[in-house]
Amino acid sequence: MIYFFTLKLKKETNSDFFNKVFQIVEMIPCGKVTTYGLIAQKAGLKSSARMVGWALNSYAFSTRLPCHRVVNRNGELTGKKYFGTPTMMRELLESEGVEFVNDRVDLKKFLWTPEIAL
DNA sequence: CGGGTGACTTTAC
């Protein structure tokens, strides 16, 4: 199964925020998901959930991050259009055991909350 | 420096 993207980084980043974002995403366990908002909060920019998605698209798309495990607050796969095919992201999650309800991840069962001390 | 653009979130109607 393919969990990671291994292309080259488009750019280097020295941003503390982004590095923390990557560190957090890297820790998401198999079969769990987390949200942009939680990551942003743990990375230090409480209200900048947009930056998390932006960071993934610009930098991480390419590192070895399980970025399919990041969904929005409602469990919707808002980033699926960046996975090649519209169904790829969901397939990856389902292959890890994540269940969906009405095209959304069942967050009550599969939400993972980052609890790290950065 | 300023305006546009988001893998977002929240509130409001």
Next chain:
DNA sequence: CGTAAAGCCACCC
């Protein structure tokens, strides 16, 4: 269910 607006902040003109 839907749309709108505001706040958010790095990046790219």
